[in-house]
Amino acid sequence: MAVSAWVTVPLGPVPFTLQMFAITFAIVMLSPKECIAAIVLYLALGAIGLPVFSGMSGGIAKLMGPTGGFLWGYIFGVAAAVGLLYVLRRRMGAADKANASDQRGFVAFLKNAAAEIVAGLVFTAIAYFCGWLQLMLVMGISPEAAFLAGVAPFVVVDVLKILAAVACARAVKAAVR
Template sequence: METARTKTSASARTRSVAFVGLTIAIMAVSAWVTVPLGPVPFTLQMFAITFAIVVLRPKEAIAAIAGYLLLGAVGVPVFSGMRGGLGVLAGPTGGFLWGYLLGVSAAVLFLHLARPGRGSGPARGPRPTAAERAALAPAQRAVAFLRAFGVDLAAGLIFTAVAYVCGCVQYMAVGQVDLMTAFLTAVAPFMVVDACKIVAAVICADAVKAVVK
């Protein structure tokens, strides 16, 4: 019995490490997909990180974004434009990167509070069985789906809002511009597109959670 528990625990740790490593790789690739749009480039990172927030366990999500930033800080070219180094983190757009860590932490805390005892990842807490879902009336299933989707969407918006605030503050400080200029340059052009990326990330994440146990 004890051997079985040990094997299960080791398997769970291996699975967790694999998820974190894969997520870091996805974050890096999403940063390399860059479209220049003024001083702040357009990337797919908001999609990738929101997806990670919804799919992974809280500790896994935080470990993934922390690992990503650490790799970038030591010079691995995982940031936008295939850049790396402390200079990127300290530059005018570096606040968004720091904001990712704070935003992920805030988002997973929200999910923890919104889903007590279950969390938001594929391995957290029991998912309703097919029989339990079938026992629900259509209206109840629709309400349950909308509630879960709304909670995930809110987590993505919380993450994005924190990243925006951090990015705007550092852009103001490093670029020596006022708040309105920083907002119009570093935040406003991205808001609609980022909102679409958040919705797409939640839809994809919910599909993954439905099949990854």
């Protein structure tokens, strides 16, 4: 995750990074406990000052600054996303056993990929909300201004990163089977 944060393109107060890609990849690939532990460890390393955040920065000031809400949002977003994905996978697993002939091949692939994409979108929406809120409060700007500066420029690119992360995770899973 740290490396994904180091790839940075400044876009106003919130930089463009590959973190949404890396975290969505982790949501799909890791168990819920492993994924949450990875995010908590990442934030803890950054909080103690290791340069794991965007622009090779770290420290409590980064977590408390205008864009810190996006980082805090990772914990809540990942928790919600892995929980949702766990439930969806269990339900689809039960459906696979009950309707084996209907759930094979391409249909099963699409259902699983859709569940992973939805989990990535849930994660991103929660991270956006937390980031938007802290950006608004710390900078003292209106909700609209915070949305236009911290969320709107990233939506399309982040959706593409989610799709790419799910595709890469599925390719890795297929390669290691």
